[in-house]
Amino acid sequence: xxxxxxxxxxxxxxxxxxxxxxxxxxxxxxxxxxxxxxxxxxxxxxxxxxxxxxxxxxxxxxxxxxxxxxxxxxxxxxxxxxxxxxxxxxxxxxxxxxxxxxxxxxxxxxxxxxxxxxxxxxxxxxxxxxxxxxxxxxxxxxxxxxxxxxxxxxxxxxxxxxxxxxxxxxxxxxxxxxxxxxxxxxxxxxxxxxxxxxxxxxxxxxxxxxxxxxxxxxxxxxxxxxxxxxxxxxxxxxxxxxxxxxxxxxxxxxxxx
Amino acid sequence: xxxxxxxxxxxxxxxxxxxxxxxxxxxxxxxxxxxxxxxxxxxxxxxxxxxxxxxxxxxxxxxxxxxxxxxxxxxxxxxxxxxxxxxxxxxxxxxxxxxxxxxxxxxxxxxxxxxxxxxxxxxxxxxxxxxxxxxxxxxxxxxxxxxxxxxxxxxxxxxxxxxxxxxxxxxxxxxxxxxxxxxxxxxxxxxxxxxxxxxxxxxxxxxxxxxxxxxxxxxxxxxxxxxxxxxxxxxxxxxxxxxxxxxxxxxxxxxxxxxxxxxxxxxxxxxxxxxxxxxxxxxxxxxxxxxxxxxxxxxxxxxxxxxxxxxxxxxxxxxxxxxxxxxxxxxxxxxxxxxx
Numbered sequence: 001x002x003x004x005x006x007x008x009x010x011x012x013x014x015x016x017x018x019x020x021x022x023x024x025x026x027x028x029x030x031x032x033x034x035x036x037x038x039x040x041x042x043x044x045x046x047x048x049x050x051x052x053x054x055x056x057x058x059x060x061x062x063x064x065x066x067x068x069x070x071x072x073x074x075x076x077x078x079x080x081x082x083x084x085x086x087x088x089x090x091x092x093x094x095x096x097x098x099x100x101x102x103x104x105x106x107x108x109x110x111x112x113x114x115x116x117x118x119x120x121x122x123x124x125x126x127x128x129x130x131x132x133x134x135x136x137x138x139x140x141x142x143x144x145x146x147x148x149x150x151x152x153x154x155x156x157x158x159x160x161x162x163x164x165x166x167x168x169x170x171x172x173x174x175x176x177x178x179x180x181x182x183x184x185x186x187x188x189x190x191x192x193x194x195x196x197x198x199x200x201x202x203x204x205x206x207x208x209x210x211x212x213x214x215x216x217x218x219x220x221x222x223x224x225x226x227x228x229x230x231x232x233x234x235x236x237x238x239x240x241x242x243x244x245x246x247x248x249x250x251x252x253x254x255x256x257x
Numbered sequence: 258x259x260x261x262x263x264x265x266x267x268x269x270x271x272x273x274x275x276x277x278x279x280x281x282x283x284x285x286x287x288x289x290x291x292x293x294x295x296x297x298x299x300x301x302x303x304x305x306x307x308x309x310x311x312x313x314x315x316x317x318x319x320x321x322x323x324x325x326x327x328x329x330x331x332x333x334x335x336x337x338x339x340x341x342x343x344x345x346x347x348x349x350x351x352x353x354x355x356x357x358x359x360x361x362x363x364x365x366x367x368x369x370x371x372x373x374x375x376x377x378x379x380x381x382x383x384x385x386x387x388x389x390x391x392x393x394x395x396x397x398x399x400x401x402x403x404x405x406x407x408x409x410x411x412x413x414x415x416x417x418x419x420x421x422x423x424x425x426x427x428x429x430x431x432x433x434x435x436x437x438x439x440x441x442x443x444x445x446x447x448x449x450x451x452x453x454x455x456x457x458x459x460x461x462x463x464x465x466x467x468x469x470x471x472x473x474x475x476x477x478x479x480x481x482x483x484x485x486x487x488x489x490x491x492x493x494x495x496x497x498x499x500x501x502x503x504x505x506x507x508x509x510x511x512x513x514x515x516x517x518x519x520x521x522x523x524x525x526x527x528x529x530x531x532x533x534x535x536x537x538x539x540x541x542x543x544x545x546x547x548x549x550x551x552x553x554x555x556x557x558x559x560x561x562x563x564x565x566x567x568x569x570x571x572x573x574x575x576x577x578x579x580x581x582x583x584x585x586x587x588x589x590x591x592x593x594x595x596x597x
Binding site for chain 1: 349
């Protein structure tokens with residue numbers, strides 16, 4: 001990436017970060033929500049048997065990576081809201097009619113959103129540790145699983161942006177949560193190990209991108225595993241590229257009236 | 258860079274229709290000179306904004322061709338976006354950002370060299386009188402300040418062609434005067450400006466060319482002086498005491514008596530062509546009285562761009578504020594006054 005391109009990405013990234021920091025209530029809520037899920041699920045199912053991971057792993061430990069990935073998923077689904085605000089103020093049209101490459105504008109926006117979501121996930125991880133969860137991470141595994149989670153975040157931020165650009169309606173974001181997030185969450189291994197799921201759900205969860213992200217993170221945090229390149233990193237990277245391409249096309253289309 | 262012929266834009270047989278059969282542009286031909294200020298004027302819905310948006314590459318025409326700065330704007334190339342700036346009528350600002358943050362963001366997006374951004378932002382802020390407001394969030398700006406910031410973003414990269422859609426809307430008289438001066442200075446610095454406006458007095462003073470549009474067509478396109486010479490007529494505008502329906506028989510009678518001199522009636526305003534005020538004024542007022550139409554006040558408009566506009570479009574542009582109800586403002590017998 002050239003110096004000029006980097007300046008464009010960092011300028012858009014900076015603007016997105018500034019706007020996020022100006023909404024502390026939203027930022028706090030995005031931390032409170034996963035904590036509520038963790039406390040309720042963690043203590044409700046504390047006797048849930050997860051012997052698959054070894055006797056020393058409790059349900060709260062098992063749940064924590066799932067909640068971290070869920071934080072990224074829920075936050076990513078709201079990524080498009082900012083674009084809808086920008087469309088409502090005509091600001092997006094103005095951004096798109098500068099000579100800047102529109103893909104760089106998207107890279108800047110997604111970069112800010114995903115880095116914020118990963119920071120939030122890290123905070124959730126720390127909060128989880130303070131309420132009693134235990135982890136035993138491997139550094140390389142953790143780095144690669146954060147990359148996997150980042151790819152997952154890019155994919156779903158881009159999907160949210162695409163829906164926002166196509167529908168131009170804030171209501172569509174609420175629909176997104178119900179139609180995409182919830183099915184994705186409950187057909188993944190975020191809360192339950194795959195071998196304890198009903199047969200069809202277990203098969204379905206194997207192809208769920210959230211399962212891939214959670215699996216990488218859980219393996220690296222709880223059992224020193226290195227995420228598989230072919231089974232999690234590459235599929236998630238490919239998914240993020242595909243959704244980025246679709247969002248770029250939607251952004252170019254939005255430049256026309 | 259303008260084309261070899263010294264034109265920044267050439268439009269041929271341009272047509273734009275919207276779903277539902279609305280025809281916004283109906284075969285427009287236009288040549289825009291470089292280093293000049295061109296005004297587009299006409300009643301609402303006459304196609305001015307559609308034409309400007311097509312020139313800016315924001316809208317694709319249904320048929321016809323437009324070449325802007327040597328390229329097809331519909332391709333919306335990055336290079337054209339660098340050389341051309343479109344300032345829309347609606348303010349396109351982020352209310353949460355400060356003026357400085359907004360200007361700096363766009364300076365980067367327009368590819369200004371890093372070292373020159375601070376100086377360019379300061380220069381624009383000084384010339385648009387935004388200097389003391391740069392640290393404030395845009396939501397705290399007054400309407401006039403927002404308009405200036407909106408315009409400043411369009412000027413950041415010093416475009417070769419600046420397209421402005423009603424930039425004076427919401428500006429006070431001082432702001433308007435400032436803006437027109439700025440546009441004139443831009444043209445002097447080898448920049449070309451196309452501006453949509455209803456401010457006909459300013460068009461006459463500051464624009465090199467004016468296009469009067471109606472129903473998606475260009476009715477006249479020349480220098481303001483030529484348009485005035487070819488289309489303006491002295492006009493008597495009479496304020497009637499009652500709101501007269503277009504179907505009123507008294508108006509029909511009057512139309513018959515006055516013939517081609519009867520121009521239009523808009524609610525309480527009756528417009529009549531007046532060739533010789535000395536001989537015709539009293540006669541016309543007497544005709545009104547004979548039709549039991551009471552004239553509350555009247556004014557004579559000397560031939561100018563406003564009367565040319567009226568003659569071309571059949572509707573009046575914005576009322577010139579200095580010519581109405583101001584005793585002594587160029588007043589002579591029968592120019593502004595109560596019917597005797």
